[in-house]
Amino acid sequence: MEGFLLLATLYLTAAVVAVPIVARLGLGSVLGYLLAGILIGPVLGLVGDTQANDLQHFAEFGVVMMLFLIGLELEPRALWDMRHRLLGVGGLQITLTTGAVMAGAMWLGLVWQTALAVGLTLALSSTAIVLQTLSEKGLTRTAGGRATFAVLLTQDIAVIPMLALLPLLAVSQKPSLAPDGSVTRANSAGVDDHATSISLIADLPSWGVTLVTIGAIVSIILVGHYLTRPLFRFIHGARLHEMFTAVALLIVVAIAFLMNLVGVSPALGTFLAGVVLANSEFRHELESNIEPFKGLLLGLFFMTVGAGINFHILFGDPFKIIGLTLALMVIKGTILYGLGTAFKLRDGNKWLLTLALAQAGEFGFVLISFGLQTHVLTQSIGQTLLLVIALSMLLTPLFFILHDYLSRRAAEGPTHQLEADEIDEQQPIIIAGIGRFGQVVNRMLQMSGFRATVLDHDLPTIELMRKFGFKSFFGDPTRPELLHAAGLDKAKVLVAALDDKDANTRLVRYARHERPDLNIVARARDRVHVYELYRAGADHIVREMFDSSLRAGRYVLEDLGLTDFEANEMETAFYKHDRMALRDLAELWKPGVPLDQNKEYLARAQELNRELETALVRQDVAKDTGK
Missing domain, CATH: 3.40.50.720 (NAD(P)-binding Rossmann-like Domain)
Incomplete structure (x- = not known):
């Protein structure tokens, strides 16, 4: 208990000190959380790797809550209206980035199976950082913000087939050995050890897994549509506001647990539940109850990312790690800029799409962990990828600062150069x-x-x-x-x-x-x-x-x-x-x-x-x- 309290005190103190300072400098809260994590982790050594990884399981729940809130803002009709962006910009971004990174990995000497796993892992961007920053800067409703959201949503959905594909890419079924001869285990950032977790699909054939997964998703839709309204009306009769908070947390936690049981991303499951509840009269009540938890847990997640950066590997070969990180961001940025041009985004929105999504994302931790467990990736490749992802996420707030600079330059020019927002609602x-x-x-x-x-x-x-x-x-x-x-x-x-x-x-x-x-x-x-x-x-x-x-x-x-x-x-x-x-x-x-x-x-x-x-x-x- 004392250890947990000490850990909580360290994280909260670092956040309270670093985040306001960085935010007042106009650098955004996300960069403040990342720097706070680096300060108490690699710099001062107050938090070890094991503690950071254990806490990251808890902190990732902020991503789950964030996607639930995003779902609440989207009606099914709005999601259907986005289908062209989801399949167009989002699908092409994943496909082209995976192919380009895979080609680069094979050029560096990796076999095609491992190169494909690396390409899939690095094709994803950071939903948590990007959406948080877009919201803070008021860019969510712009055409570039909408295109960015569509790509992120497509990536989150694509995590499911990626997890299904990774075991098929296994090069070796033998556990990898650490230098001292002991069996190594996967870094647990983002995924629990499957050997000790509860699963409904562990012993099922592939068709059985498919049926159970579909059944779980259909259950979420039916329960969200038919049972949540009577439940909230019943809770409303109690006249206890804390019960609304308890029910909101129950919905998110229960859906995340069910998705884990069937091997589906909890974030995707809660996003689906949010979409189902978007038309509910209790939507705003859910948002107000979940929002404080989401903000705190997302901040904790960013701090664990900063605390988990392995500077020993970075300082051991800094040019290699920094070079790989910059190469990744240049490749993704080039592809995103090309897609923005192809889909006729104006300059400001095109740069927003490019600079916002050039990094790797938190779901990359999930794929790396799963890839290590299924022996698709080796320990050395996994550690390098973890560092590349963390560094690219650390650079993302700086890219948003660059976007702000470009926006100010554009605003100084003729007004007609700025593209009008896409209007997604019509009121009387x-x-x-x-x-x-x-x-x-x-x-x-x-x-x-x-x-x-x-x-x-x-x-x-x-x-x-x-x-x-x-x-x-x-x-x-x-x-x-x-x-x-x-x-x-x-x-x-x-x-x-x-x-x-x-x-x-x-x-x-x-x-x-x-x-x-x-x-x-x-x-x-x-x-x-x-x-x-x-x-x-x-x-x-x-x-x-x-x-x-x-x-x-x-x-x-x-x-x-x-x-x-x-x-x-x-x-x-x-x-x-x-x-x-x-x-x-x-x-x-x-x-x-x-x-x-x-x-x-x-x-x-x-x-x-x-x-x-x-x-x-x-x-x-x-x-x-x-x-």
């Missing part, structure tokens, strides 16, 4: 422009239980909104194709709130032309802009400073001695008169003619001012006489 409300004006509208809608599709062409504003948890899409709202992708054909309300008054007017005019029945609420800069929007077809026009000025005027009246009721009456009367006056004057406004040169406009404006004064006087007299 479209908000075009999410500046100070649009943000208030969006927040009020969300508080009232409504969701809107938010568009804006200001990338920093979009990224800021994403960091605060507001889903939004980058792109020029005045582009017809983007508006239709956002659901203009079916929307009930369009909020035109762009900063550029001319662009806002063009947006209203186009939307009215396309949808005569659409309700359009438009933001106006000033009175003249009100007239322009009126001619363009807006239903409700709001001057951005008018309401705040009304409130300020009411406060002045109250400070002068009027009661709250009297000030409110004055405010209401002025508002109604101004609204009526604007409509009348809009009919007399002539585009291109200054207001002071439009005689009809001036005459009507003066008349309306006299009417306002008369109305306010009558209102005061009525109050004084008690009528």
Whole structure:
């Protein structure tokens, strides 16, 4: 017990010290966790290899929880819509990378069976690091982020056939010997020793394994669809919030255990369960209960990766290890860049796909361990691969920093060089422009239980909104194709709130032309802009400073001695008169003619001012006489 507490204290202390410092430097939390692990492991020697490997079993549960949460964000229909990316970008990436790495390994002298195992192992990327960093930087909703997610999802699914293929590649069935003559065992990073684990498929023929695996997956789908809702309703009746947390953990742990029993990746099983539960009314409850555990365990996982780096092997032949790591990342990066070009990603998204996935991933630990146990890999090859994977994961945060630099350079150029996000949802409300004006509208809608599709062409504003948890899409709202992708054909309300008054007017005019029945609420800069929007077809026009000025005027009246009721009456009367006056004057406004040169406009404006004064006087007299 004391040993566990000491180990926990070391890890938590290192995380609390290193992660905030690295994050404040703008390097991301993942790099902070990796450096913390290196500090307490190889540098200070406070954590041994055995302790790090034992703790890694527990820490990898963070990856399992992360994929469960990813599944909760994906409806089955959305997954089906991604099939072209999954089979296209993802499938080609795995195939081409495996072939290229296999060719390089055979060139270095490995037999084709071992070279193929190495290619499969290094074709995978780090789901944990990449998705965590994409989320932190608000890049998940970009076209590059979506392509990256599709590749990662394909890789996670591909782990199953890879595990099935590895035993067929065994070169020797004899256990390998350590230098002292003792029988060596596989590094356990990522996989438990099969000799001591429980299995439902250990003695089954191949067809039996297939049936049991399919049965387990079907059971997850049926239980998730039919039994979870009654279970959550029953727990809800207890009125104990901790029971929701217990049920959420039970779902994840039980599915992971079942997947282990049938030899399937626990992460894939929980991802499938998340997809099944994506339409559940308890989805947000599950997310809020699992999220804290996921974050902590993922951080622990990154720290165990850093603590497990064997610097003795690295320093024994640094040029070889670093050269192999860089060669791997160049090969994968080249393939990914080519795929991004083939699938017509723009420069920014293409570089995101390339730099985000150039590393090897945590599932490589799983394949290496299994490859050592089935004697597909030798101990020396396994140790080298483990170090290459760990170093490539360590370099990944630096690649994201390079992407940030390239993005800033691109942002300094013409705006049209940036590709618009792919819009994956259509809500009955479209908000075009999410500046100070649009943000208030969006927040009020969300508080009232409504969701809107938010568009804006200001990338920093979009990224800021994403960091605060507001889903939004980058792109020029005045582009017809983007508006239709956002659901203009079916929307009930369009909020035109762009900063550029001319662009806002063009947006209203186009939307009215396309949808005569659409309700359009438009933001106006000033009175003249009100007239322009009126001619363009807006239903409700709001001057951005008018309401705040009304409130300020009411406060002045109250400070002068009027009661709250009297000030409110004055405010209401002025508002109604101004609204009526604007409509009348809009009919007399002539585009291109200054207001002071439009005689009809001036005459009507003066008349309306006299009417306002008369109305306010009558209102005061009525109050004084008690009528």
